[in-house]
Amino acid sequence: MKMLKVKSLFVNYGAVEALKNISLHIKEKEFVALIGSNGAGKTSLLNAIMGIVKPKDGEVIFNDKNITGFPPERKVKEKIALVLEGRRVFANMTVLENIEVGAFTSDNKNFIKRLKFIYDIFPVLKERSWQPAGMLSGGEQQMLAIARALISEPKLLLMDEPSMGLAPLVIKDVYEKLLILKETGLTIFLVEQNAAAALKYADRGYVLENGKIVLQGKSKELLEDNEIKRAYLGKEYKEKWER
Amino acid sequence: MENMWQHEEETMSLDELRQFQLERLQSTLNRVSENVDFYKNKFKQCNIDITKIKSLDDIKYLPFTTKQDLRDNYPYGMFAVPLKDIVRIHSSSGTTGKPTVVGYTRRDLETWKNLVARIMVAGGVSANDIVHIAFSYGLFTGGFGLHYGAEHIGASVIPVSSGNTKRQIMIMQDYRSSVLVCTPSYALHIAETMQNEGISRNDIYLKYALLGSEPWGEKIRAEIESRLGVTATDNYGLSEIIGPGVSGECLYKNGLHINEDHFYAEIINPDTGEVLPEGEKGELVLTTLTKEAMPLIRYRTRDITRLFRDKCPCGRTFIKMEKPSGRTDDMLIINGVNVFPSQVEEVFKEFDQATPHYMIFIKKKGHLDLMEIQLEISENLFFDEMKKQRALLEKMNERMFNVLGIKPKIKFVEPKTIERFEGKAKRVIDERQF
Numbered sequence: 001m002k003m004l005k006v007k008s009l010f011v012n013y014g015a016v017e018a019l020k021n022i023s024l025h026i027k028e029k030e031f032v033a034l035i036g037s038n039g040a041g042k043t044s045l046l047n048a049i050m051g052i053v054k055p056k057d058g059e060v061i062f063n064d065k066n067i068t069g070f071p072p073e074r075k076v077k078e079k080i081a082l083v084l085e086g087r088r089v090f091a092n093m094t095v096l097e098n099i100e101v102g103a104f105t106s107d108n109k110n111f112i113k114r115l116k117f118i119y120d121i122f123p124v125l126k127e128r129s130w131q132p133a134g135m136l137s138g139g140e141q142q143m144l145a146i147a148r149a150l151i152s153e154p155k156l157l158l159m160d161e162p163s164m165g166l167a168p169l170v171i172k173d174v175y176e177k178l179l180i181l182k183e184t185g186l187t188i189f190l191v192e193q194n195a196a197a198a199l200k201y202a203d204r205g206y207v208l209e210n211g212k213i214v215l216q217g218k219s220k221e222l223l224e225d226n227e228i229k230r231a232y233l234g235k236e237y238k239e240k241w242e243r
Numbered sequence: 244m245e246n247m248w249q250h251e252e253e254t255m256s257l258d259e260l261r262q263f264q265l266e267r268l269q270s271t272l273n274r275v276s277e278n279v280d281f282y283k284n285k286f287k288q289c290n291i292d293i294t295k296i297k298s299l300d301d302i303k304y305l306p307f308t309t310k311q312d313l314r315d316n317y318p319y320g321m322f323a324v325p326l327k328d329i330v331r332i333h334s335s336s337g338t339t340g341k342p343t344v345v346g347y348t349r350r351d352l353e354t355w356k357n358l359v360a361r362i363m364v365a366g367g368v369s370a371n372d373i374v375h376i377a378f379s380y381g382l383f384t385g386g387f388g389l390h391y392g393a394e395h396i397g398a399s400v401i402p403v404s405s406g407n408t409k410r411q412i413m414i415m416q417d418y419r420s421s422v423l424v425c426t427p428s429y430a431l432h433i434a435e436t437m438q439n440e441g442i443s444r445n446d447i448y449l450k451y452a453l454l455g456s457e458p459w460g461e462k463i464r465a466e467i468e469s470r471l472g473v474t475a476t477d478n479y480g481l482s483e484i485i486g487p488g489v490s491g492e493c494l495y496k497n498g499l500h501i502n503e504d505h506f507y508a509e510i511i512n513p514d515t516g517e518v519l520p521e522g523e524k525g526e527l528v529l530t531t532l533t534k535e536a537m538p539l540i541r542y543r544t545r546d547i548t549r550l551f552r553d554k555c556p557c558g559r560t561f562i563k564m565e566k567p568s569g570r571t572d573d574m575l576i577i578n579g580v581n582v583f584p585s586q587v588e589e590v591f592k593e594f595d596q597a598t599p600h601y602m603i604f605i606k607k608k609g610h611l612d613l614m615e616i617q618l619e620i621s622e623n624l625f626f627d628e629m630k631k632q633r634a635l636l637e638k639m640n641e642r643m644f645n646v647l648g649i650k651p652k653i654k655f656v657e658p659k660t661i662e663r664f665e666g667k668a669k670r671v672i673d674e675r676q677f
Contacts, residue, residue: 005262008269008297021294023266027259058297206266212273216266217533221350225535226328 009058036208091134359392362491370397375420384486431610498563
């Protein structure tokens with residue numbers, strides 16, 4: 001199968017089991033969201049896929065190649081890119097310099113073409129390319145963080161909490177950009193606390209609780225699921241009876 | 244390539260299917276071990292750490308679930324969600340006494356109707372069809388299961404329900420039913436009644452028959468097809484798992500495609516519990532992979548069959564099962580209704596006048612099944628007045644109907660006329676030919 005397959009993955013921090021027997025997959029050109037509350041293990045999962053932490057057990061397979069334990073720079077070579085949580089742009093560097101940082105592993109011959117592609121999708125970054133990144137709004141910084149990841153021409157984009165700290169309208173902007181990127185053929189996997197936003201745009205979703213996956217399905221199915229409504233969408237309900 | 248309801252799923256590569264199955268098995272295990280006391284305790288008892296289930300092959304380390312487990316947890320003990328998330332409840336006959344209860348969440352119902360729609364489309368049904376459902380509606384999953392599946396496809400559904408065969412035929416003629424849904428024996432009974440009424444297959448509009456809920460063979464298929472002028476396909480399901488929609492034949496009529504992305508199928512040796520290699524005959528064991536309300540791990544269906552994966556010309560990649568060829572328990576299927584001989588015994592125990600000596604005969608009356616029970620009664624009663632006998636018979640008949648869901652024919656016989664058994668009693672004589 002094309003794209004990413006995670007099989008029975010375990011991650012430990014000392015004696016603490018952060019991820020327990022995680023299996024999931026993202027098919028080529030799919031947009032998949034993993035939702036979970038704080039501390040469920042979302043970031044650990046991205047770190048394990050990206051090679052920032054070493055899994056204790058399990059496999060990460062990308063386009064039929066076992067890439068478990070490859071360090072991050074080799075993951076980038078395999079065309080996987082990660083957008084970290086909280087954006088982390090270099091505030092004193094210009095927008096363009098920030099994007100250039102993302103290109104350090106790839107050869108330069110496609111840089112101009114790639115930059116044009118990015119500017120087409122994020123015109124605001126083109127307008128502000130000479131401004132320090134610190135001057136950008138939260139939403140623009142998120143877009144810059146995405147742009148920085150895109151310059152290495154990834155096939156698979158991993159994102160950690162893209163909606164964090166952003167206003168609802170800005171979240172919508174960011175997610176709509178992701179949909180445009182999906183249209184261009186990019187495969188997207190993101191982890192989110194904001195289940196409503198993520199499931200509105202993603203094709204499929206997984207639910208992570210205490211380091212374990214407890215539910216999965218098409219986004220539409222998950223949005224209508226009572227368990228998810230209660231736990232992640234904050235929908236109130238009156239208890240009529242309890243067993 | 245045939246029409247399919249969920250093309251992407253039904254033609255999935257084995258590699259992708261295995262990944263889906265593993266993911267869904269693991270999350271099902273995570274949920275049941277958290278939400279269902281029965282599984283929480285069972286895993287603890289058997290010393291099972293579910294995080295050790297790292298591949299589909301590891302499923303063999305998990306314990307089985309049986310019908311008795313469902314009965315022990317009657318009515319709602321097997322549910323994995325709060326009752327307020329349950330939107331439908333069905334039940335099926337238990338071996339003795341209490342029935343087994345199954346629940347569905349809204350998402351389960353969505354899944355169910357899609358799975359039934361898959362099987363109906365595989366059997367030839369389309370949005371242009373007029374689907375005549377002659378399964379009984381009620382607690383049994385047959386009627387409602389097929390009903391919602393057919394409606395989901397967009398077909399015109401006639402919920403005729405069972406019984407009154409002449410009216411069924413009138414509806415078929417006047418409403419131009421193009422698909423018949425019922426048990427194979429009822430389809431034959433309809434054909435028989437048509438013949439008696441002088442109605443030929445050219446007077447009706449049927450094209451397809453989707454038959455299920457009892458065993459039937461190629462001979463019966465050929466007869467139904469020629470007498471009703473239809474293409475007849477088999478479908479299989481059991482209410483504990485979901486109802487109809489577990490598996491069904493495509494138009495190539497060579498095995499029933501199992502909806503493997505929702506149910507993981509194994510064949511075991513019924514005596515040892517050992518998993519048998521693909522292709523060998525044994526008991527079918529099913530694990531639900533997406534059920535929310537009542538997930539079941541390694542449920543023993545008691546049906547004997549064989550699994551095989553061929554390159555079906557229809558394009559579906561799902562594994563196939565043969566028509567079940569028997570049972571590993573003593574369950575009888577009478578006109579599509581599941582009956583256990585122990586239920587009969589339970590009823591008799593309620594009556595002082597009944598002796599423990601009885602025999603059950605299953606026969607064919609025309610094309611329908613007939614259950615006849617011969618019961619020895621005490622000498623006094625036998626020579627007693629007819630009135631008393633008849634009153635007792637009536638009472639017994641009523642109780643039987645309440646417990647079994649079908650009307651057997653009870654006959655009183657003189658004392659000491661029924662065979663006495665040394666060792667294991669053989670109280671059921673099934674004279675039907677499949």
